[in-house]
Amino acid sequence: xxxxxxxxxxxxxxxxxxxxxxxxxxxxxxxxxxxxxxxxxxxxxxxxxxxxxxxxxxxxxxxxxxxxxxxxxxxxxxxxxxxxxxxxxxxxxxxxxxxxxxxxxxxxxxxxxxxxxxxxxxxxxxxxxxxxxxxxxxxxxxxxxxxxxxxxxxxxxxxxxxxxxxxxxxxxxxxxxxxxxxxxxxxxxxxxxxxxxxxxxxxxxxxxxxxxxxxxxxxxxxxxxxxxxxxxxxxxxxxxxxxxxxxxxxxxxxxxxxxxxxxxxxxxxxxxxxxxxxxxxxxxxxxxxxxxxxxxxxxxxxxxxxxxxxxxxxxxxxxxxxxxxxxxxxxxxxxxxxxxxxxxxxxxxxxxxxxxxxxxxxxxxxxxxxxxxxxxxxxxxxxxxxxxxxxxxxxxxxxxxxxxxxxxxxxxxxxxxxxxxxxxxxxxxxxxxxxxxxxxxxxxxxxxxxxxxxxxxxxxxxxxxxxxxxxxxxxxxxxxxxxxxxxxxxxxxxxxxxxxxxxxxxxxxxxxxxxxxxxxxxxxxxxxxxxxxxxxxxxxxxxxxxxxxxxxxxxxxxxxxxxxxxxxxxxxxxxxxxxxxxxxxxxxxxxxxxxxxxxxxxxxxxxxxxxxxxxxx
Numbered sequence: 001x002x003x004x005x006x007x008x009x010x011x012x013x014x015x016x017x018x019x020x021x022x023x024x025x026x027x028x029x030x031x032x033x034x035x036x037x038x039x040x041x042x043x044x045x046x047x048x049x050x051x052x053x054x055x056x057x058x059x060x061x062x063x064x065x066x067x068x069x070x071x072x073x074x075x076x077x078x079x080x081x082x083x084x085x086x087x088x089x090x091x092x093x094x095x096x097x098x099x100x101x102x103x104x105x106x107x108x109x110x111x112x113x114x115x116x117x118x119x120x121x122x123x124x125x126x127x128x129x130x131x132x133x134x135x136x137x138x139x140x141x142x143x144x145x146x147x148x149x150x151x152x153x154x155x156x157x158x159x160x161x162x163x164x165x166x167x168x169x170x171x172x173x174x175x176x177x178x179x180x181x182x183x184x185x186x187x188x189x190x191x192x193x194x195x196x197x198x199x200x201x202x203x204x205x206x207x208x209x210x211x212x213x214x215x216x217x218x219x220x221x222x223x224x225x226x227x228x229x230x231x232x233x234x235x236x237x238x239x240x241x242x243x244x245x246x247x248x249x250x251x252x253x254x255x256x257x258x259x260x261x262x263x264x265x266x267x268x269x270x271x272x273x274x275x276x277x278x279x280x281x282x283x284x285x286x287x288x289x290x291x292x293x294x295x296x297x298x299x300x301x302x303x304x305x306x307x308x309x310x311x312x313x314x315x316x317x318x319x320x321x322x323x324x325x326x327x328x329x330x331x332x333x334x335x336x337x338x339x340x341x342x343x344x345x346x347x348x349x350x351x352x353x354x355x356x357x358x359x360x361x362x363x364x365x366x367x368x369x370x371x372x373x374x375x376x377x378x379x380x381x382x383x384x385x386x387x388x389x390x391x392x393x394x395x396x397x398x399x400x401x402x403x404x405x406x407x408x409x410x411x412x413x414x415x416x417x418x419x420x421x422x423x424x425x426x427x428x429x430x431x432x433x434x435x436x437x438x439x440x441x442x443x444x445x446x447x448x449x450x451x452x453x454x455x456x457x458x459x460x461x462x463x464x465x466x467x468x469x470x471x472x473x474x475x476x477x478x479x480x481x482x483x484x485x486x487x488x489x490x491x492x493x494x495x496x497x498x499x500x501x502x503x504x505x506x507x508x509x510x511x512x513x514x515x516x517x518x519x520x521x522x523x524x525x526x527x528x529x530x531x532x533x534x535x536x537x538x539x540x541x542x543x544x545x546x547x548x549x550x551x552x553x554x555x556x557x558x559x560x561x562x563x564x565x566x567x568x569x570x571x572x573x574x575x576x577x578x579x580x581x582x583x584x585x586x587x588x589x590x591x592x593x594x595x596x597x598x599x600x601x602x603x604x605x606x607x608x609x610x611x612x613x614x615x616x617x
């Protein structure tokens with residue numbers, strides 16, 4: 001994969017798109033430091049700066065102005081920019097892989113320069129087009145306007161398949177849709193020309209594009225950190241997102257999910273496709289029992305754009321095939337029963353859901369006819385007013401709202417800051433989630449609003465309750481010096497043995513999320529192995545858990561991070577104590593690149609396999 005072209009693509013399209021969005025806002029009288037007053041206003045139109053706008057645009061502008069007053073101009077421009085960036089990337093990926101019924105950016109007809117969606121506009125009945133409007137635009141040579149109309153219709157059409165990526169476009173994101181997409185120097189030209197077509201065929205490209213998209217913001221956050229500016233909750237995703245190299249993902253997933261399956265099915269041939277799998281030296285009898293592939297639950301509690309989950313999908317698919325499942329039902333089973341992702345960054349969460357959906361569509365060409373929405377939970381902050389909960393619980397009269405459940409509902413007021421580190425007080429909320437909607441809610445809008453917040457908090461809590469067979473993660477790295485005040489207090493109160501860094505708290509937390517005898521696979525900073533500040537964390541792991549394997553990678557395991565900046569270790573821990581177990585430890589600190597460490601890791605694993613085979617013989 002051409003990483004240089006991906007960087008160029010992200011920089012070019014992001015910057016052009018941001019300027020286009022700002023230009024469109026200015027067209028409607030909205031500027032960074034000024035929002036022009038309305039010249040005149042009628043029921044069905046509005047006049048601004050001498051320009052007349054219809055009622056739909058009038059309503060969209062009013063929503064945009066309200067949002068800017070609430071969040072600020074720059075944040076709203078950034079949000080609209082990445083919304084359209086994500087959609088364009090998704091459409092391009094689907095187009096290259098033939099997952100769309102029509103070409104959006106290119107044409108299959110070598111004699112035509114216009115995109116196929118324009119050429120075949122009169123044939124796209126599934127988009128519910130206004131045929132007369134299309135004909136008028138065509139006859140008047142208004143191809144730019146037609147192109148915009150068709151893309152908006154296509155995005156709305158895809159909403160039923162991927163609501164997380166293609167929300168109904170009726171708000172100000174439509175108002176700020178970029179202009180002149182058919183121009184010779186347009187964004188479409190960049191979308192088609194910068195990244196080689198073959199690279200678009202790999203779903204992994206989604207994560208690389210996202211990492212490069214947020215790179216400038218990440219650079220600014222760390223520049224500010226040197227000035228002692230703490231990392232705000234809004235900047236945590238940009239500061240901590242790091243795309244995990246595929247070979248590390250394979251090592252982690254194969255020695256957790258793959259290992260669990262091999263223990264339960266010793267005769268499985270899954271090991272033949274797992275190059276990074278370390279086979280146990282001796283036959284094991286004390287392990288987590290799995291009766292069916294449908295019972296396996298894999299969670300990435302800081303899933304980013306979904307790289308870990310995407311590879312877990314591949315292994316799970318092979319497992320289902322081996323068990324004789326019908327291909328038409330495997331993808332749906334994996335998305336609805338097996339894979340769970342948790343994230344605080346909506347952009348990343350949407351891309352993770354998209355990547356998994358693309359894996360499912362790649363395996364089943366009919367998947368879009370009955371799509372399943374992946375289990376990706378983007379944690380949102382949920383706050384309740386004084387006595388709001390008491391009034392709600394009293395009104396519906398449910399005895400299921402125990403003190404622990406009430407406390408759990410109040411734990412999400414800073415979910416976008418604390419993320420998966422929140423430990424719900426309640427041990428199980430599934431029973432409440434299955435309750436029918438009380439009739440009283442239809443009569444009281446205030447109670448209905450509270451009910452929706454309660455459901456959202458309970459759904460988030462359900463993701464965070466320990467129930468997973470495998471937990472796999474590349475958690476965020478953030479030292480105490482970078483934490484904002486509220487996060488630092490939270491760490492001290494809830495993670496006394498690992499409070500020095502985000503990644504260490506996630507080691508602590510992930511061991512909670514896994515079931516007894518479940519697997520925890522992670523890549524983290526190596527410092528927890530040595531520093532005195534992590535002595536209690538180490539002691540807890542050695543006393544209560546079992547390190548199955550570890551690849552001590554040291555520096556330069558991530559080509560995207562130069563030099564000695566980040567020194568890492570990858571490991572797999574079983575959530576059970578086996579005092580006599582001999583783990584596999586591989587030292588790779590001397591490698592100078594991803595490729596070199598990857599090669600050495602596979603060679604070391606092969607040596608372990610040979611020793612194991614000789615011992616058994």
